[in-house]
Amino acid sequence: MKKLFALLLAVTMALAITACSSSGGSEDSIKIGLLAPLTGEVAQYGLSVSSGAELYIKEINEAGGINGKTIEVIKYDEQGDATEAVNNYYRLVDDGVVGIIGDVTSAPTVAVAQASVEDNMPMVTASATDPSVISYGSNFFQACLNEPYQGTTMASFAANELGVTSAATIYNTGDDYSIGCNDAFVEQCGELGVQVLAQEGYADGDVDFNAQLTSIIASGAQAIFCPNYYQDDGMIVTQARTLGFTGYILGVDGWTNTHEYTDPENLYDCYFCTSFAIIDDEKINEFAEAYRAENDKDPGNFEALGYDAAMVLINGIKAAEDAGLEAGSDEYKQAVIDGIANGVVEGVTGEISYDGTGAPTKSIMIVSLDSGSPEFYMNY
Amino acid sequence: MIFFQQLLNGLQLGSIYALVALGYTMVYGIILLLNFAHGDIIMVGAYVSWAVMTRLQLGPVTAVFASILLCTLLGVIIEKVAYAPLRSAPRLSLLITAIGVSYFLENGAQLIFGADGKNMTAIFSIPNLTIGSLTLSSTALVTLAVTILAMMGLLVLVHKTKMGKAMRAVSEDMGAAQLMGISVNATISFTFAIGSLLAGIGSVLYSNIYQMATPTMGSMLGLKAFVAAVLGGIGSIPGAMIGGFAVGFIEIFVSAIKIGQQSLSVWRDAVVFAILIIVLVVKPTGIMGHKVREKV
Numbered sequence: 001m002k003k004l005f006a007l008l009l010a011v012t013m014a015l016a017i018t019a020c021s022s023s024g025g026s027e028d029s030i031k032i033g034l035l036a037p038l039t040g041e042v043a044q045y046g047l048s049v050s051s052g053a054e055l056y057i058k059e060i061n062e063a064g065g066i067n068g069k070t071i072e073v074i075k076y077d078e079q080g081d082a083t084e085a086v087n088n089y090y091r092l093v094d095d096g097v098v099g100i101i102g103d104v105t106s107a108p109t110v111a112v113a114q115a116s117v118e119d120n121m122p123m124v125t126a127s128a129t130d131p132s133v134i135s136y137g138s139n140f141f142q143a144c145l146n147e148p149y150q151g152t153t154m155a156s157f158a159a160n161e162l163g164v165t166s167a168a169t170i171y172n173t174g175d176d177y178s179i180g181c182n183d184a185f186v187e188q189c190g191e192l193g194v195q196v197l198a199q200e201g202y203a204d205g206d207v208d209f210n211a212q213l214t215s216i217i218a219s220g221a222q223a224i225f226c227p228n229y230y231q232d233d234g235m236i237v238t239q240a241r242t243l244g245f246t247g248y249i250l251g252v253d254g255w256t257n258t259h260e261y262t263d264p265e266n267l268y269d270c271y272f273c274t275s276f277a278i279i280d281d282e283k284i285n286e287f288a289e290a291y292r293a294e295n296d297k298d299p300g301n302f303e304a305l306g307y308d309a310a311m312v313l314i315n316g317i318k319a320a321e322d323a324g325l326e327a328g329s330d331e332y333k334q335a336v337i338d339g340i341a342n343g344v345v346e347g348v349t350g351e352i353s354y355d356g357t358g359a360p361t362k363s364i365m366i367v368s369l370d371s372g373s374p375e376f377y378m379n380y
Numbered sequence: 381m382i383f384f385q386q387l388l389n390g391l392q393l394g395s396i397y398a399l400v401a402l403g404y405t406m407v408y409g410i411i412l413l414l415n416f417a418h419g420d421i422i423m424v425g426a427y428v429s430w431a432v433m434t435r436l437q438l439g440p441v442t443a444v445f446a447s448i449l450l451c452t453l454l455g456v457i458i459e460k461v462a463y464a465p466l467r468s469a470p471r472l473s474l475l476i477t478a479i480g481v482s483y484f485l486e487n488g489a490q491l492i493f494g495a496d497g498k499n500m501t502a503i504f505s506i507p508n509l510t511i512g513s514l515t516l517s518s519t520a521l522v523t524l525a526v527t528i529l530a531m532m533g534l535l536v537l538v539h540k541t542k543m544g545k546a547m548r549a550v551s552e553d554m555g556a557a558q559l560m561g562i563s564v565n566a567t568i569s570f571t572f573a574i575g576s577l578l579a580g581i582g583s584v585l586y587s588n589i590y591q592m593a594t595p596t597m598g599s600m601l602g603l604k605a606f607v608a609a610v611l612g613g614i615g616s617i618p619g620a621m622i623g624g625f626a627v628g629f630i631e632i633f634v635s636a637i638k639i640g641q642q643s644l645s646v647w648r649d650a651v652v653f654a655i656l657i658i659v660l661v662v663k664p665t666g667i668m669g670h671k672v673r674e675k676v
Contacts, residue, residue: 044495173646201646205600207590210389211635212645218382231497235592242508243385244515261499261592 029072030065030317030327032057033092035102035112037080045302046104049126050075051295052306053101059290060314066321071314078103082111089115098320098327099123099313099336101306106130106176113140122316122336126309127302129177134358139337141358143309143349145275147177150252151184151227153273153364153380158223159192161366161378162248162271166195168221170212170236172228173201181227181252197221206232213240223248230254234261241266255367256301256374264372271377275349276304277367279376287348301349308347316340385514386636387629392520394628395527396586400605401612401620402530403578409615410551410571412471416478417458419602420485421576425451425583426593427493430500440503447587448580455576456569463572464565482599489595497594500587523585530578531621537574538617547571600649604631607656613669622667627652 034053036046054073061070074095078085085108092100099122103109109128116123117137124141125133131146158164167189171178182199189196197219200212213236216224226236226249233255240249251258251272259267278288278298287307291299299307319339325332344353350362368377400422407415425447432443462477506518538544546567549557558564586601587593604627612623631652635645659666 198643200643203646203649205596207592207597208389208393208631210392211386211632212643214382214385214389215636215638215643218385231592231594234499235590238591242515242517244510244513261497263501 028068029070030321031072031074031095031097032313032317033089033095033097033100033102034073034075035078035085035088035092035100036075036104037108038075038077040079040081042080042105045127046077046080048300048302049101049104049306049309052291052299052303052308053126053310055291055294055303056307056310056314058294066314066318069321078108080105080108082108085109085112086115093119093121096328097121098332099317101126101309101313103128104302106133109133113137116140120330120333120337122313122333122340124309124313124340126305130180131359138341138358139333141312141340141354142360143305143312143347143352144360145253145362145364146359147180147252148184149359149364150273151181151186152188154181154225154227154250154252154271155185155188155192155194157271157273157366157380158225158248158250159189159194162223164194164223164248166197166219166221167223167225168196168198168200168216168219169225169227170200170202170209170216171226172204172232174204175228177254178227182225185225185227202232207235209236209239210243213243213245216240217243217245221247223250225250227252228254230257231261233258237266237270238262253301259369259373267369267372270369271366272369273364273366273380274301275362275364276301277365277374277376279367279374281376283346284348304348308345308349308352311345311347312340312343312352315343315345319343381513382636386632388514388516388520390629390632391524391625392517392589392628393632394625395520395523396582396589396601396624397605397608397627398621398624399523399527399530399578399582399585400601401608401624402527402534402617403575403582404602404605404609405612405614405617405620406534406578407571407575408609409617410547411568412551413463413474414478414606415572415575416475416602416606417481417485418575418579419598419600419605420482421451421454421458421579421598422583422586422601423489423593423595423598424454424485425580426587426597427489427498429503429584429587430498430593433500433503434498443503444584447584448577451580451583452573452577455572455579459569459572464568482602486595486599493593493595495595497592500591500593502591503584503588517589519585519588523589526581526585527621527624530581531617534574534617543567543570604652607652609666610656611659611666613666616666616668619666619668627655630655 036050037043038046057071057073076088078088085103089112103112104127106128109125110133113133113136120139126143129144129147134140169182171182186196198216226233249270253274255272316336316339320332320335323335325335341354352360352362355361363379365379366377367374403418428447428450429443432438432446462481466474508518509516546562549562550564550567608623608627609620612619631648634648634651637644
């Protein structure tokens with residue numbers, strides 16, 4: 001047994017060494033890092049983001065790379081764990097990457113953001129919506145819209161466009177994203193004079209929302225704000241409609257696939273804000289087609305944000321390469337960061353620019369599910 | 381009015397728990413094994429319903445029969461492969477094996493179907509009953525009726541048939557039952573078949589209400605049903621029924637209670653498991669269970 005174990009250990013080490021040497025790369029390539037949970041509880045988000053990012057890198061390389069240099073991606077799995085994420089961040093630094101796409105979920109991203117400040121490492125997260133990830137240093141950028149912005153937008157939309165005067169919320173109390181959106185929504189409702197009649201919580205893994213929805217319906221709220229991920233949202237919509245709720249149901253960008261998780265006839269008067277949805281648009285169709293060709297399924301919000309995060313980082317690297325700086329030097333890193341901060345990219349989730357902070361200035365759209373599938377409603 | 385609506389919500393949730401608890405209690409009553417894989421058999425049944433309806437497009441009737449049949453089969457296979465070789469082993473080994481089977485099924489499903497949930501359309505849809513401002517989903521009524529029928533069927537099976545007599549004999553004394561000419565293996569297999577058949581029916585009704593199959597859906601459902609079975613008195617068939625409804629009502633009412641602006645909904649699981657602890661400490665035999673004197 002011991003011998004077998006020793007043998008296994010030796011094989012693993014040998015493999016690890018070959019892996020290291022093969023990632024050495026040549027002089028004509030630029031190394032960037034990709035940090036994401038590829039296994040474990042949140043693997044679905046990590047896999048989505050990385051497939052989107054890799055699609056963009058592949059397209060860039062096919063188009064000749066940056067000034068003739070190809071982009072090489074070094075990808076590490078952090079399993080959704082903050083400690084693993086920081087360890088893998090240092091591995092990427094040792095590998096000599098010039099910028100990193102990542103991380104994916106908020107808690108590990110906060111840990112990596114704190115670690116990356118010291119190295120002034122250019123980083124772009126596709127999907128960590130927690131506003132604190134950009135608060136540690138000027139080297140960190142988000143491609144996604146943060147939670148307060150989404151919650152605030154939906155409150156304003158409800159009040160100004162739908163004429164709602166009372167609302168209730170139902171959110172996952174075990175998820176920072178849900179809590180962040182919910183708090184912002186409630187605060188903005190207060191500003192706009194919309195009465196929030198009930199705030200109902202539920203726990204991870206719950207499937208029966210009837211008790212909370214009954215309380216909400218009894219409160220007489222005109223709209224239910226439901227800032228969660230699509231699986232839960234689908235069940236909430238089904239149960240709310242079964243209980244006889246006929247008002248508005250509003251969501252945020254976690255709603256992208258909600259229409260696949262409930263019957264179409266339940267989706268009337270459902271709206272959510274997002275920066276990406278598969279709607280009929282030339283740029284989006286082109287992206288969706290390219291994505292389908294590689295992955296054999298439709299891209300969602302995480303895939304689109306991964307694609308755009310890669311685009312933002314590559315845009316910064318272009319600036320540094322054009323200036324002819326030495327890869328990995330302090331000037332190079334600063335040039336990448338400046339390139340991102342001053343650049344404007346035409347992403348699939350909208351035009352992305354940065355207004356002095358790491359949070360993007362980009363348009364947010366409202367998507368209507370009235371017809372049973374996502375349709376562009378308005379820019380907000 | 382809102383109180384009555386919550387009562388109906390409790391009835392719907394409770395009837396699912398009761399149905400699952402019946403399967404638990406039945407297996408425990410005969411061979412004293414807590415079959416922790418019971419909830420996961422329901423998960424497999426839900427995936428079968430989804431596959432038959434969404435992937436193969438074979439319609440709801442086929443889905444119902446396929447789920448029930450495959451669950452029954454799966455239960456018998458699990459018994460033969462995982463539990464039968466351990467018949468003379470200490471009870472703890474069986475319990476650990478059951479937990480192992482549960483993990484095996486969960487991770488197997490994740491490997492085959494992916495971590496994302498699968499949505500399906502309702503298996504049978506009948507319009508909801510509306511009385512004034514009260515809405516009772518008709519699926520809840522169907523679930524309730526099926527649960528009550530299942531309980532009565534089980535009572536008849538255990539107390540009035542020859543097979544039931546064999547089951548009771550095996551439960552009382554396995555060795556003596558064998559000496560009296562009862563095939564212990566066949567009886568235990570039959571018990572598992574019936575338990576898993578109930579899981580299959582449960583999976584159909586569950587999929588019909590929540591329209592979702594996820595790899596981990598069985599674990600929490602199984603645990604809640606376990607609490608229901610213990611509360612009602614594990615091993616007692618009417619007890620499982622009472623326990624199931626009690627847990628359903630408790631969950632709904634904990635969610636409905638409000639202290640100021642804050643509702644207690646996130647405490648529902650905590651309250652349910654607190655009940656398990658209290659029952660085990662204060663009255664381990666539950667509501668309907670009776671104490672069996674240990675023979676020396």
